[in-house]
Amino acid sequence: MRLPINTIYHDFKARGLKATQQRLAVLAAAAHADGYFTPQGLYETLKNQCAAVGLTTVYRALEALERAGLICRIESTRDERLYAYCSRVHHHHIICDGCAQVVELDDCALPGLARQLERETGFIIRSHTLEFHGLCCTCRLETQGNLRGVA
Numbered sequence: 001m002r003l004p005i006n007t008i009y010h011d012f013k014a015r016g017l018k019a020t021q022q023r024l025a026v027l028a029a030a031a032h033a034d035g036y037f038t039p040q041g042l043y044e045t046l047k048n049q050c051a052a053v054g055l056t057t058v059y060r061a062l063e064a065l066e067r068a069g070l071i072c073r074i075e076s077t078r079d080e081r082l083y084a085y086c087s088r089v090h091h092h093h094i095i096c097d098g099c100a101q102v103v104e105l106d107d108c109a110l111p112g113l114a115r116q117l118e119r120e121t122g123f124i125i126r127s128h129t130l131e132f133h134g135l136c137c138t139c140r141l142e143t144q145g146n147l148r149g150v151a
């Protein structure tokens, strides 16, 4: 997903985030990543582009961008943090554990459940997160092929 640079500037401004060179470089690299990415992976990409951004700076920039809602943090059981560049509307993710592709789900079916939970628990629910992990069509076929090969 490619964003014109003035859109990116606007996003930073609208969220009261200072558009430093490093943050712009990190966001641009994130926007061009295929599927989800790790801070380390993004750092390697930037290094190959000769962008002088240290690993710690990449971590900090990603945290700032996540807080501002410009990128998503993907829940994961891995040791490394995972992020994805998504749209700006409320959404959920399906993540392929095989090839790292992230599919956005725009239709949120949870507000009904949230209201029911509010009635049952007396809570006021302010937000929720939900992610699906699995294998995409391509990876599923590959896995089946391998299993057949073994058998």
Ligand SMILES: [Zn+2]
Pocket: 071, 072, 084, 085, 086, 087, 091, 092, 093, 104
């Ligand atoms: Zn997302």
Ligand SMILES: [Zn+2]
Pocket: 096, 097, 098, 099, 100, 101, 135, 136, 137, 138, 139, 140
């Ligand atoms: Zn896959």
Ligand SMILES: [Zn+2]
Pocket: 090, 091, 092, 108, 109, 110, 128
């Ligand atoms: Zn939702």
